[in-house]
Amino acid sequence: MAFTDVEARWQVLTAYTRTGLVRGEKVLLVLGHSDLSDDDAVARMDDGSGHVESARDSGQLMITRNTSFYMPDGSFDKERQLETARTECDRAYREGWPGIRVAADMNWALEPGVDSEEVVDYEASLEPLFADSRYVAICWYDQRRFSDYTVGAMRAVHPLQVMERLDAVDVTQTRDGTRIAGSAELSTRGEFTEALREALKQQPDTHAPFHFELDLTDLTFMEAHCAWQLISFATSLPEGSKVTVRCGSLLELVLRGLGSADVPQLQLNVAEES
CATH class of the missing domain: 3.30.750.24 (STAS domain)
Incomplete structure (x- = not known):
């Protein structure tokens, strides 16, 4: 998903997250370090219903930050990250969830020392995971920060594009x-x-x-x-x-x-x- 409107992005993430929770799936949100706090993100998606808050309390919904998820030692390693993705899938299945859906802020790829071509290669290497119908993921790119070339390259390697707005x-x-x-x-x-x-x-x-x-x-x-x-x-x-x-x-x-x-x-x- 490529976006310019932060409010529209949250509308998509809220619908995506709540759909996964209703379907009984595990949901992993990987937010940026400058995004909403965990509590504010849950409140934004919950909108007073209590369902999203309950999902976080039960472990069905997990929230982490992109730099610690993708760069735990301060650097990005494609093979390590592929193993992390496989591990999260296996953990969700062992815990008894019928599927897992992930949504990740990709702004970490703008950090110093991160090779954009390696990131593109990583995204393409995720393809085998999507052969399992229990796994779905959204990677979102802020078009105000990423170059048109990078956004275009990511669109080329992903099988589906997410519309930026729900009302479109x-x-x-x-x-x-x-x-x-x-x-x-x-x-x-x-x-x-x-x-x-x-x-x-x-x-x-x-x-x-x-x-x-x-x-x-x-x-x-x-x-x-x-x-x-x-x-x-x-x-x-x-x-x-x-x-x-x-x-x-x-x-x-x-x-x-x-x-x-x-x-x-x-x-x-x-x-x-x-």
């Missing part, structure tokens, strides 16, 4: 159509609608049937107005057109509740959820 949409082109991820809500309504308009735009010189795939499996929320816009765009397509919408069960519920079954141009392909 991310639009990418796929082989068969368009993927829209994030949250289609009031603050992103215009961007979401424009993405739909562009994706389902007909060529001016043809009225032939239109076939398109819209991947919404990573859209975590869609308000009724945005869902209605999708149905409206599909309805306006020529007869024989087919828009296949891949989505989860919650979005299916929204779309069917607004009458998607009455639109022959619209087909829902509901992804199985673990």
Whole structure:
């Protein structure tokens, strides 16, 4: 995750942490030495619920600092750090947790004597750990401090990118159509609608049937107005057109509740959820 907005970063970390706790996983947060204190971080994520505080008391949530985690003797050693990662995973499994999720502030990589290329190599070397579905991790980089080259290199070696904000949409082109991820809500309504308009735009010189795939499996929320816009765009397509919408069960519920079954141009392909 690359970020510039600290408040948005905490929103992501809070959602990430609380999701792990609800799933019964162990959570390890590796904060920067100048970040919030442990107590303040817990209070920020807990928001009065008591769940995050209880998780820290039980050992389900652990908080440490990045310099001591990555540079225990004042220097960084890739092989030692890989062993530390494996050790934390093994410890979580031995303790009976069904999985472990880690989130780490990477500002330690800016410390004197740390070779950025070695850090990139370390990040790439973590790949085998992700083959185990019980392990998930976020490494976050402050774009105000890291160079564009370093951020780009890290994006290249990581299999997934984390959106900086919860209230945002991310639009990418796929082989068969368009993927829209994030949250289609009031603050992103215009961007979401424009993405739909562009994706389902007909060529001016043809009225032939239109076939398109819209991947919404990573859209975590869609308000009724945005869902209605999708149905409206599909309805306006020529007869024989087919828009296949891949989505989860919650979005299916929204779309069917607004009458998607009455639109022959619209087909829902509901992804199985673990």
